[in-house]
Amino acid sequence: ETGVTQTPRHLVMGMTNKKSLKCEQHLGHNAMYWYKQSAKKPLELMFVYSLEERVENNSVPSRFSPECPNSSHLFLHLHTLQPEDSALYLCASSPGQGGAGELFFGEGSRLTVL
């Protein structure tokens, strides 16, 4: 496989469930990101990891918990979500060359919270 792979592509969960989103990159990049994409809103940066250390937590509620066990894998653990958390969650990676290296995106995980 090449590029950035996200699983699952679709997820439906109740407000009391616990689930996880997985992201894997095969590009040898040093930085990984979680973005939230909601209709008619700008992409919201949630978390940034650089060399497996979290360098950004953009005021995200604690019901979202990221994990970066190594530079190739990124998880987003979900628990007690709200219906307004329904969105497309996009994972991305970049070489980590400051802001000059562009983002490479996965195809996203479509989350529906009932």
Added chain:
Amino acid sequence: AQSVTQLDSQVPVFEEAPVELRCNYSSSVSVYLFWYVQYPNQGLQLLLKYLSGSTLVKGINGFEAEFNKSQTSFHLRKPSVHISDTAEYFCAVSRNNFNKFYFGSGTKLNVKP
């Protein structure tokens, strides 16, 4: 934090017509600028980027963009669009030495036959 404004949420255009998608950003420091495209049910793909040098940047699929520092703009253009260009387009900025990218709210380009 950076701010990116895409002035048009939707742009309808006929096939083979020219198109311009507008992007303005707010920053008092040097930035890097990007345009991404998102086709239905897919992630974002890079169209082009401006890092330094020539202010006219050429990208994939015949798109180009011009960086205007005085107007803090980075508008995307294509002289003749195709049906296959129907997608959502996002402008983004980042700063040197920072691994943070800020996106606009997107412009949906609808190319009609």
